[in-house]
Amino acid sequence: xxxxxxxNHHVILSEAASLELGCNxxxxxxxxxxxxxxxxxxxxxxxLKYFSGDPLVKGIKGFEAEFIKSKFSFNLRKPSVQxxxxxxxxxxxxxxxxxxxxxxxxxxxxxxxSVIP
Amino acid sequence: DTAVSQTPKYLVTQMGNDxxxxxxxxxxxxxxxxxxxxxxxxxxxxxxxxxKELIINETVPNRFSPKSPDxxxxxxxxxxxxLGDSAVYFCASSQDSAPPxxxxxQGTRLTVV
Numbered sequence: 001x002x003x004x005x006x007x008n009h010h011v012i013l014s015e016a017a018s019l020e021l022g023c024n025x026x027x028x029x030x031x032x033x034x035x036x037x038x039x040x041x042x043x044x045x046x047x048l049k050y051f052s053g054d055p056l057v058k059g060i061k062g063f064e065a066e067f068i069k070s071k072f073s074f075n076l077r078k079p080s081v082q083x084x085x086x087x088x089x090x091x092x093x094x095x096x097x098x099x100x101x102x103x104x105x106x107x108x109x110x111x112x113x114s115v116i117p
Numbered sequence: 118d119t120a121v122s123q124t125p126k127y128l129v130t131q132m133g134n135d136x137x138x139x140x141x142x143x144x145x146x147x148x149x150x151x152x153x154x155x156x157x158x159x160x161x162x163x164x165x166x167x168x169k170e171l172i173i174n175e176t177v178p179n180r181f182s183p184k185s186p187d188x189x190x191x192x193x194x195x196x197x198x199x200l201g202d203s204a205v206y207f208c209a210s211s212q213d214s215a216p217p218x219x220x221x222x223q224g225t226r227l228t229v230v
Contacts, residue, residue: 043207044221069204088158094217103148103217104173
């Protein structure tokens with residue numbers, strides 16, 4: 001079964017600092033990769049996704065992520081964080097479930113980002 | 118228009134009660150899901166329905182029963198609620214055509230007292 005590891009449980013940064021959140025997955029086949037953000041008290045929103053093509057994907061709010069197949073990684077980056085980026089960030093991998101034509105989205109445990117003004 | 122909507126947003130109930138959470142999507146998607154987010158923010162899939170048929174049924178107590186009257190709705194019924202059921206439950210939907218992207222509802226915060 002696929003799994004997703006997020007190495008950082010809680011990251012604390014000052015505004016304008018650069019951000020990199022690690023994500024590794026374990027699955028031998030073709031994967032679709034996502035980063036979701038959950039602002040306090042809110043639902044999950046898609047930040048960015050990778051399906052195929054250019055391994056460097058750009059998302060909303062200045063976020064980007066790089067898919068490195070050899071490392072099974074999909075790290076999230078932002079050059080300069082803002083206080084409003086304070087949220088929980090989830091990496092996820094989507095694989096086809098048992099050939100049933102249905103897809104199962106498996107999440108990492110999340111990384112809490114706190115940005116200090 | 119809200120793409121994936123859940124009701125209620127908050128639910129406080131006593132142990133032993135039976136409750137339902139409703140979910141509707143207006144995106145025309147074929148697949149709907151229920152996820153549970155525990156107090157540590159860990160998200161785990163519970164069920165997946167594809168065109169009203171159960172596809173994924175993870176290790177979930179049989180007190181939890183999903184019902185899909187049509188492909189736009191996936192309700193979650195919980196019998197004999199326990200303290201450990203307290204969590205945020207998220208409904209999501211995606212289109213069958215690969216690669217799929219899941220859209221999430223606002224979540225239902227269930228508190229069992």
